Amino acid sequence: MPQGITELIGFGAAILTTTAYIPQFLKVWKSRSARDISRRMYIMLCTGVLLWLVYGLLLDSLPIILANGVTLVLTLAILFLKVRHG
Amino acid sequence: MPQGITELIGFGAAILTTTAYIPQFLKVWKSRSARDISRRMYIMLCTGVLLWLVYGLLLDSLPIILANGVTLVLTLAILFLKVRHG
Numbered sequence: 001m002p003q004g005i006t007e008l009i010g011f012g013a014a015i016l017t018t019t020a021y022i023p024q025f026l027k028v029w030k031s032r033s034a035r036d037i038s039r040r041m042y043i044m045l046c047t048g049v050l051l052w053l054v055y056g057l058l059l060d061s062l063p064i065i066l067a068n069g070v071t072l073v074l075t076l077a078i079l080f081l082k083v084r085h086g
Numbered sequence: 087m088p089q090g091i092t093e094l095i096g097f098g099a100a101i102l103t104t105t106a107y108i109p110q111f112l113k114v115w116k117s118r119s120a121r122d123i124s125r126r127m128y129i130m131l132c133t134g135v136l137l138w139l140v141y142g143l144l145l146d147s148l149p150i151i152l153a154n155g156v157t158l159v160l161t162l163a164i165l166f167l168k169v170r171h172g
Contacts, residue, residue, distance in 0.1 A: 001144050006141065006144045006145065009137050009140055009141045009144065010137075010138075010141045012134075012137050013134050013135075013137035013138040013140075013141055015134075016130050016131070016133050016134025016137065017130075017131060017134035017135060017138065018134075019130065020127050020128075020130035020134060021127060022127075023124045023126035023127045023130070024123075024126075024127040026124075027122070027124045027127075028122060031122065033121070034122050035119070035121075035122055036113070036114060036117065036119050036120050036121055036123050037110075037122050037123065038109045038110035038112075038113045040109035040110075041106050041107060041109045041110040041113075042106075044102050044103075044105065044106035044109070045102070045103060045106040048098075048099050048100075048101075048103035048104075048106060049099075049103060051095050051098050051099035051102065052096075052099040052103065054095055054099075055092065055095045055096045055099055058087050058095065059092065
């Protein structure tokens with residue numbers, strides 16, 4: 001597989017797994033309902049993504065820092081709405 | 087930062103962002119309700135995680151393959167329950 005295609009697949013993966021949380025945030029934001037959302041999932045996810053961010057900073061890896069910085073903001077926002085609307 | 091601690095942070099990050107979906111799966115499985123779950127989020131997430139899996143296979147990276155293989159099973163299971171229970 002040419003290197004360019006492999007990198008393209010990696011970028012596509014990173015963009016999708018980062019932006020996937022936007023529709024979930026918007027859904028809970030509009031409906032003001034988060035009953036079916038697991039608080040424990042978002043606590044674990046936020047903690048894990050924070051650790052990825054620290055890992056990226058320690059390795060000085062801009063792709064890891066960027067992807068996980070954006071994901072942390074989005075997952076923290078969903079966790080905030082979960083705590084607020086229950 | 088010693089290399090060992092950096093690796094430990096990376097492993098902790100990988101374990102948390104992989105297993106985080108277990109409590110969400112169990113919650114929807116037990117309640118049979120997924121109204122507040124965003125179908126679009128899980129379609130994007132499953133597609134992105136599948137691309138990470140392909141990326142890991144192309145790079146022959148066992149950590150990427152393992153983490154995303156497990157995550158794909160869990161996120162597909164949540165998407166299945168979302169489609170089933172709405």
